[in-house]
Amino acid sequence: MAMEMRLPVARKPLSESLGRETKKHLVVPGDTITTDTGFMRGHGTYMGEEKLIASVAGSVERVNKLVCVKALKTRYNGEVGDIVVGRITEVQQKRWKVETNSRLDSVLLLSSMNLPGGELRRRSAEDELAMRGFLQEGDLISAEVQAVFSDGAVSLHTRSLKYGKLGQGVLVQVSPSLVKRQKTHFHDLPCGASVILGNNGFIWIYPTPEHKEEDAGGFIANLEPVSLTDREVISRLRNCIVSLVTQRMMLYDTSILYCYEASLPHQIKDILKPEIMEEIVMETRQRLLEQEG
């Protein structure tokens, strides 16, 4: 088996090859944004000595009278209607605690979960005792944000057949700021796999199911063995997503698909090498620019 070794090399700044400058106002903590008291302070700022001071490192966004600083990397801040992918961490009395890369664990109430068979009834004590039969610690689920509590904790619901427990697939964890907001986050890519782009930065890649199961209600995980071609497609997609993230590109179905197509000439394990990663992402960037302009 051939092994490849590399010596550590100083990273060269990636933005040089792009050759363009940013027009945004960039700040670091402690910088004064403005001394004008007419502005309302948003996230990432605080008031000190009659000046508006930045508290995170990022770019300043001004909307009318509201000034906020968008940090480069933050934990997920829930908003109503977002699709998230999360992992169950605790099973409590009438709810599950779900880890979604946010500041506090998200909550999935028993009443927000569909019963198997799609029945509509009041949840009884037997349902409470059977909770562990539905979802256990360590399970992955896809859900939608129903509400946000005052301290920032997010309440989820799976009241639709497209949400529920996730079966076989690959999870990629990225920063929430890199996932583009779109109309739909469930994509069936033409290369043969499907992907769920969670707004919280958890991306789930799984083999496209042949037929949609209507009566399962999202609880029965499909445990049949996945074929080799499907596995290869999923691994390639995963490596493409990792390379897009390393080069700080926004993730959405078109960018992932273009990156997949650009990576086809290379072997799956070569995609993670720095020079090949740069080449593939550069090609993706060019294609996206051509498509827009």
Place this chain on the structure above:
Amino acid sequence: MGLQLRQTFEAAILTQLHPRSQIDIYVQVLQADGGTYAACVNAATLAVLDAGIPMRDFVCACSAGFVDGTALADLSHVEEAAGGPQLALALLPASGQIALLEMDARLHEDHLERVLEAAARAARDVHTLLDRVVRQHVREASVLLGD
């Protein structure tokens, strides 16, 4: 050392924006030749900044001492082990506020001014460096993400 780090960062991080949560900072010392506390504070500042946790300002730290009538900044292990007075200073550079000031030895108050000044100047130099690096990083990320 853990307690000192905690006190330093409690003064700098805006903890009221994180109710009912815990922020853990783990620092691993790879090589020590004096000034361990200062190095830990400087590294932790960058880590907290990278995580996107809101802070009042950078926290820059430096140690200082006093030998033969001269104030020394950033003591090495040999200078620390010599047994003279040592001062550890953690500063919030933009406002000039002190997050932590610790000294455990005896120093005549006439000399305190000079030693404090030496430590503050060195901490501000560290701030210049950290500031430049962070701005470069933010600029690069901003260019890559596009508009």
